[in-house]
Amino acid sequence: MTKLDRIFETLPTDLYIGGDWRPGAExxxxxxxxxxDETVLASVASATTADAxxxxxxxxxxxxxxxxxxxxxxxxxxxxxxxxxxxxxxDFARLxxxxxxxxxxxxxxxxxxxxxxxxxxxxxAVRADGLVTRGPSTGARIVVQxxxxxxAVLVTPWNYPAAMGTRKIAPALAAxxxxxxxxxxxxxxxxxxxxxxxEEAGVxxxxxxxLPSRRSGALVDHLMHDPRVRVISFTGSTQVGxxxxxxxxxxxxxxxxxxxxxxxxxxxxDADLDQAVEGAMLAKMRNLGEACTxxxxxxxxxxxxxxxxxxxxxAMGALKLGDGREEGVDVGPLVNADTRDKVHAFVEDAVxxxxxxxxxxxxxxxxxxxxxxxxxxxxPETADCVRDEIFGPVVAMQTFTDTEDVIRRANDTxxxxxxxxxxxxxxxxxxxxERLDYGMVGLNRGLVSDPAAPFGGTKQSGLGREGGxxxxxxxxxxxxxxxxx
Ligand code: NAD
Numbered sequence: 001m002t003k004l005d006r007i008f009e010t011l012p013t014d015l016y017i018g019g020d021w022r023p024g025a026e027x028x029x030x031x032x033x034x035x036x037d038e039t040v041l042a043s044v045a046s047a048t049t050a051d052a053x054x055x056x057x058x059x060x061x062x063x064x065x066x067x068x069x070x071x072x073x074x075x076x077x078x079x080x081x082x083x084x085x086x087x088x089x090x091d092f093a094r095l096x097x098x099x100x101x102x103x104x105x106x107x108x109x110x111x112x113x114x115x116x117x118x119x120x121x122x123x124x125a126v127r128a129d130g131l132v133t134r135g136p137s138t139g140a141r142i143v144v145q146x147x148x149x150x151x152a153v154l155v156t157p158w159n160y161p162a163a164m165g166t167r168k169i170a171p172a173l174a175a176x177x178x179x180x181x182x183x184x185x186x187x188x189x190x191x192x193x194x195x196x197x198x199e200e201a202g203v204x205x206x207x208x209x210x211l212p213s214r215r216s217g218a219l220v221d222h223l224m225h226d227p228r229v230r231v232i233s234f235t236g237s238t239q240v241g242x243x244x245x246x247x248x249x250x251x252x253x254x255x256x257x258x259x260x261x262x263x264x265x266x267x268x269x270d271a272d273l274d275q276a277v278e279g280a281m282l283a284k285m286r287n288l289g290e291a292c293t294x295x296x297x298x299x300x301x302x303x304x305x306x307x308x309x310x311x312x313x314x315a316m317g318a319l320k321l322g323d324g325r326e327e328g329v330d331v332g333p334l335v336n337a338d339t340r341d342k343v344h345a346f347v348e349d350a351v352x353x354x355x356x357x358x359x360x361x362x363x364x365x366x367x368x369x370x371x372x373x374x375x376x377x378x379x380p381e382t383a384d385c386v387r388d389e390i391f392g393p394v395v396a397m398q399t400f401t402d403t404e405d406v407i408r409r410a411n412d413t414x415x416x417x418x419x420x421x422x423x424x425x426x427x428x429x430x431x432x433x434e435r436l437d438y439g440m441v442g443l444n445r446g447l448v449s450d451p452a453a454p455f456g457g458t459k460q461s462g463l464g465r466e467g468g469x470x471x472x473x474x475x476x477x478x479x480x481x482x483x484x485x
Contacts, residue, residue: 011095012192014045015212018058019205025050030214032189035101035333035369036323044188047211049222052180055209056226059151059178062206067148067176071125078122078170080201085115085166088197092190094325096161099187101333101369103324106287113449114162117170117467120451124472125174141483146476148176149254150230153223155216155244156191157236158184158335159290164235165191167455167466168256169198169208175475177231180209182220184236186335188212221247230254231475235292238415238460245463256464256474258292258456260389261417264410265295265446266400266432269303271422272444277311279446280395283420285319285373286447288331289393290339292461293418293440293448296390298397299406305399309377312395313358316373319393323368333369334392340369343392350376350383350396360393387413403432411437416458418448439465 013029014021023029024045031040047055066074085092092114093107102110131144152172156164165181172179183191191210198208213219224232224247232248233256234241241259248255265283267276283295300308324332334340340363347361360374374394379386385396400406410419418440423429426443433441439457440448449455454468464474 011042011189012195013042013189015047015051016192016195016208016210017051017055018061018209019199022051022054024048025054028214030185032099032186033336034098035335036325038367038369041098042189044192044212046215047213047219048215049219051211052219052222055180055211056151056223056228058206058209059180060228062178062204063151066173066178066204066207069176071128071174074174074176075122075125077202078118078125078174081170081198081203082115082118082122084197084201085111085118085194089115092162092193095190095193097324097332099189100158100161101324101335102287102290103329103332105330106332107324109286110160110163113451114160114166116451117163117166120467121170121174121472124171124469141485143481143483145479146175146473147479149475149477150177151228152177152179152231152233152475153220153229154179154181155220155232155234155236156181156183158186159287159292161187161190162194165194167451167471168233168235171466171471172231172233172475173203173207175472177475178207180211180223182211182213182216182223185212185214185216217243220244224248224253225250227251231256233474234258241462254474256466257462258464258466259417259460259462260415261292261294261457261461262296262387262389262413262415263293263418263420264297264299264436265420266406266410266422267298267300267304267308268421268423268425268428269301270424271304272424273304273307273311275444276308276422277315279420279422279442279444280312281315282446283442284395285316285331285393288334290334290391292389294389294391295420295446296396297386297410298395299400299409300397302399302401305377305397309358309375309397312397313375316375316393316395317359319373321370321372331373331393334371335369337369339391340371343371343390343394346383346385346388346390346392347374347376347394350379350385353380353383355379355383355396381409407432407435414460417461418442418457420446
């Protein structure tokens with residue numbers, strides 16, 4: 001029996017509520033599809049509102065004990081989760097590849113990144129800050145402390161089935177909150193597979209509950225309207241985020257929203273082109289472009305545009321497309337047919353409006369949701385891919401000559417998640433970074449995600465930050481006591 005078969009022998013597919021596996025109140029199930037060959041990987045229980053109530057009861061029952069533990073005790077559980085996950089990276093990576101499609105190297109990267117959140121927040125848990133002082137005019141003693149906010153509902157997307165979950169679970173647990181997770185319907189298996197590991201790490205029953213559902217809207221709405229819930233933490237599209245913000249308003253929930261992006265990547269004429277191509281490949285092709293951080297609009301100075309385009313085309317053309325499980329494959333399939341068709345429509349639209357297709361751009365036939373690495377140059381401002389997230393392996397290049405003009409074009413979007421700047425002049429690079437209206441900027445780097453840094457966007461890319469020191473605050477309330485003693 002191969003290692004993979006063993007994973008499947010024990011792969012949980014039911015709901016995880018109060019530390020038990022349950023088929024769901026209505027017994028409904030839905031299929032999870034392998035995007036590489038369109039076969040059914042598993043049939044997963046679909047949660048309904050009765051299951052949501054059971055999860056809320058379990059979370060409520062677990063809350064006082066967990067919140068009452070010392071932060072050191074909580075940290076030790078998180079630390080064990082990091083150790084256990086780190087020992088099983090290969091298994092998690094295989095599962096991620098199976099349900100999401102991404103190639104092995106990307107999946108290993110995600111699994112390691114996902115595990116790091118447990119280590120980072122184990123370390124953060126014991127660094128809670130507070131304040132004791134006296135009011136300068138009143139002389140009253142002021143005591144400020146942070147308390148766990150309460151039950152948190154976590155809703156995650158399919159593009160990082162492990163990391164988008166652990167980036168929320170770890171800070172919530174560190175802060176003392178119980179959680180109910182609704183993973184994406186395309187990729188619920190990785191989150192379910194994490195639960196036995198959390199049990200082994202010492203996470204008490206009921207503290208973490210997982211509710212996959214094919215009726216996400218109704219389920220999450222029901223959860224958000226229960227007065228026991230205090231936090232809604234969402235990662236996904238701006239469109240759904242907006243709906244959840246409306247819902248959150250009814251109970252005045254603390255919202256944390258990691259939404260869409262439309263990242264500009266600017267290459268100045270003095271950039272080190274080796275560094276720029278390497279960074280651009282990472283910014284574009286990590287997770288085959290299915291990332292909110294993916295470089296979406298390439299602005300290249302006219303003086304180096306042809307050289308950069310040639311080298312990007314070479315680098316993109318050298319990538320091997322195929323089943324992510326196979327050795328040597330760099331680019332797996334996209335997650336589903338809709339995503340692939342949307343990517344293709346962006347390419348067709350750009351070409352119809354005058355872009356030059358240098359590589360790829362053809363829909364392959366056969367099974368699996370594959371899309372080839374594609375390079376477009378001379379993309380007009382009117383192309384849809386300049387306004388919207390491509391979410392696929394497509395480099396869309398434009399040129400510029402004037403710094404002020406490129407800053408204006410880079411900022412001309414309702415999104416503000418991440419931007420990338422490549423320049424050999426560090427001073428100029430930094431000045432441009434500061435003028436970009438983005439929550440994160442990569443300067444001569446194509447990768448900004450780091451558990452130690454506050455991840456998040458401005459404008460319609462979201463509210464709040466995940467990771468870093470800020471990540472835990474999304475799950476805490478500040479209390480101030482005015483005291484005499
Ligand atoms: P999505 O918004 O369609 O779905 C995200 C999650 O919300 C899934 O679990 C889905 O089942 C659930 N959902 C869908 N409709 C819902 C509703 N009405 N009420 C409650 N929940 C609902 O997004 P997606 O297609 O899974 O992911 C891609 C999007 O996520 C992209 O826009 C990408 O930029 C964004 N994203 C953002 C970040 C970030 O950190 N900013 C990270 C990853 C992905």
